[in-house]
Amino acid sequence: MSIILNFEDGESYTKQQFDTVADMYAAQLIQAGYDRTCRIGIHSSWRNIFKIFGAMKVCSPVIVDEHSTTFENSTYDIDIWEDELPTPRYNQCNTTEVHGICSSGSTDQPRVVAITDQLYNVDGLDNNIQIHAKLNDTDSTVNVIPFWVGIGFQTFCVCYKHGATYHVLKDPWKEWPKVLPTFVIGSPNVLLGMMNPSIPYNNMTIRHIRTVGAPMYKDVKINAQQFFNCLTTDSYGLTELGTISIMHYPQKYNSVGFVLDNMNVTIADDNEIIANSFPTGDLGHIDDDGFLFITGRKKEIIIKGGWKIMPYEVEKALLESGATDAVVFGYDTVYAEVVGNVDKELLKSKLAHYKIPQKIFYVDSITRKGQGKINRKELLNEYIKNRKS
Numbered sequence: 001m002s003i004i005l006n007f008e009d010g011e012s013y014t015k016q017q018f019d020t021v022a023d024m025y026a027a028q029l030i031q032a033g034y035d036r037t038c039r040i041g042i043h044s045s046w047r048n049i050f051k052i053f054g055a056m057k058v059c060s061p062v063i064v065d066e067h068s069t070t071f072e073n074s075t076y077d078i079d080i081w082e083d084e085l086p087t088p089r090y091n092q093c094n095t096t097e098v099h100g101i102c103s104s105g106s107t108d109q110p111r112v113v114a115i116t117d118q119l120y121n122v123d124g125l126d127n128n129i130q131i132h133a134k135l136n137d138t139d140s141t142v143n144v145i146p147f148w149v150g151i152g153f154q155t156f157c158v159c160y161k162h163g164a165t166y167h168v169l170k171d172p173w174k175e176w177p178k179v180l181p182t183f184v185i186g187s188p189n190v191l192l193g194m195m196n197p198s199i200p201y202n203n204m205t206i207r208h209i210r211t212v213g214a215p216m217y218k219d220v221k222i223n224a225q226q227f228f229n230c231l232t233t234d235s236y237g238l239t240e241l242g243t244i245s246i247m248h249y250p251q252k253y254n255s256v257g258f259v260l261d262n263m264n265v266t267i268a269d270d271n272e273i274i275a276n277s278f279p280t281g282d283l284g285h286i287d288d289d290g291f292l293f294i295t296g297r298k299k300e301i302i303i304k305g306g307w308k309i310m311p312y313e314v315e316k317a318l319l320e321s322g323a324t325d326a327v328v329f330g331y332d333t334v335y336a337e338v339v340g341n342v343d344k345e346l347l348k349s350k351l352a353h354y355k356i357p358q359k360i361f362y363v364d365s366i367t368r369k370g371q372g373k374i375n376r377k378e379l380l381n382e383y384i385k386n387r388k389s
Contacts, residue, residue: 002014002138003016003165004159004165006166006217007168012262018160021188022057023057034059034088035090037090037091037092037094038089039088040055040079042064043082044064050158051081053160055081060099062099065150075111097116099115100113100303124157125210126157126193128243129185133208135159135162135183136164140179141155141158178216184210186213188220191289199229207230211233212236215294219320242273243260255291255293256294259292264276267284271283279371297311309334309354317350318347322343323342325365335358338367
């Protein structure tokens with residue numbers, strides 16, 4: 001039987017061995033009186049993955065970032081299972097909830113997103129991936145996304161459901177070539193992090209790349225496909241809904257693909273994307289060929305002198321003008337953090353004058369959360385704080 005979980009120290013588990021350990025935790029919860037209406041918080045240490053799958057058999061485990069703040073934890077209204085099992089709290093969730101994912105709070109208040117049976121077994125990213133990846137017990141991936149992020153946990157679920165191997169490394173960004181992964185799921189920023197020229201990657205084993213979380217801009221897409229010698233399958237979705245659109249072939253630069261048949265997507269008057277009557281908070285449009293494009297987040301619009309500026313648009317121009325990574329933020333003024341050098345004359349040819357960053361901060365690297373998300377509000381607050389000090 002194939003290995004579905006492999007730790008760097010050599011400890012590994014087949015699905016049968018994994019389930020045996022998980023069943024021990026499930027028995028503890030049953031004995032303590034837990035049922036499907038109970039939630040239990042479990043920290044996202046990889047050694048807790050058995051506990052999470054055991055809890056999924058009995059109640060709803062909520063996967064909590066082990067590094068989350070006291071404020072974030074206070075908003076979730078759940079007890080954390082560490083050494084001692086907390087007393088059950090009933091009627092915390094619907095009986096169809098399989099597990100919960102904690103929102104990072106980067107674009108909203110921290111909250112628990114319920115993953116229902118429908119999402120876990122039918123509409124979730126892990127099931128949608130199989131349409132093109134067709135994973136089996138000869139495939140493998142690596143922990144480049146923490147599993148408290150919805151996509152990170154779904155990546156392990158792909159392996160669990162289809163027999164692929166999930167490798168857990170202490171430093172996956174440097175060590176990932178050693179385990180010869182055959183597929184990668186992550187944001188464009190995850191791919192940028194893996195494409196380190198100092199990493200020896202001579203054996204091109206990756207056959208499937210699924211991008212999530214942000215559009216693949218033209219230069220990033222071309223560089224990634226050349227580096228990995230593999231086409232990218234780009235997609236867009238929400239934890240609450242699953243995959244909304246996908247682009248495998250044909251491909252169009254900067255798009256996130258065609259809307260899936262089970263999704264009714266409309267564009268509101270303010271350009272917000274509405275999927276199955278759910279306001280996504282993302283802005284975009286659908287072109288004449290039916291391709292969906294994401295242009296920004298509704299709450300991240302910068303309004304300068306009455307002009308509305310999308311950070312994504314400015315970031316794209318920075319990347320096309322020499323930057324290797326960039327993040328744009330601001331309230332009524334445009335600021336940018338940039339890795340690399342920007343050809344300012346080229347930048348002027350790509351952006352209207354009011355969209356050009358008033359100040360560019362050159363940094364060695366840009367700090368991101370989870371799957372590569374940026375909290376632009378935090379960056380702005382940090383800049384204002386430093387300016388006042």
